[in-house]
Amino acid sequence: EVQLVESGGGLVQPGGSLRLSCAASGFTFTDYWMTWVRQAPGKGLEWVANIKEDGSETHYVDSVKGRFAISRDNAKNSLFLQMSSPRADDTAVYYCARIRHGYSFFDSWGQGTLVTVSS
């Protein structure tokens, strides 16, 4: 069974930093692009970033470029999102998701981790 479990959320001050993690199990992690999606309070889903199977290619939504960094540790079946200089509008539940191999859709999701940016 595919499982994605996010962790690392919490309260962070504007301008601080926070690292989110996503532990993957139940599938061959190295075969899949992975992604982060977020949902701000009362808002819809927003794609944040994705990363290729071997970590050699990454893409970001414009609003986080230069501030967030997606990475992965294939030896530990883990996905990460390093959040630097977060802003209040980065407050959201952050979900990791798997991108179906050979396709461009998100076929499995975690339950999410809440990040609150506030002083």
Place this chain on the structure above:
Amino acid sequence: QSALTQPRSVSGSLGQSVTISCTGTSSDVGAYKDVSWFQHHPGKAPKLMIHDISERPSGVPARFSGSKSGNTASLTISGLQADDEGDYYCCSYAGSPYVFGTGTELTVL
């Protein structure tokens, strides 16, 4: 990249059908077959209902169907059941980025 446009809410009675639209542009919905739909209940993981415009993952009832015409994709739910209630989001690949819809709250009367 702007969010795809969905109706804020739709409703239907038990057993009836509803259709949720998702309007984008020629750079996203109109350009790719990679349109998917998700059901989301707050606090839970989103669930994939449709991918590649009209393909249903295993385990998703045939009551759920998808289509696309031009820059607008649609999700139709027939034979509405109580547990179909929730928020529904479309999503389109748009080159490097992905773009989600604004979300639609489905109420089953």
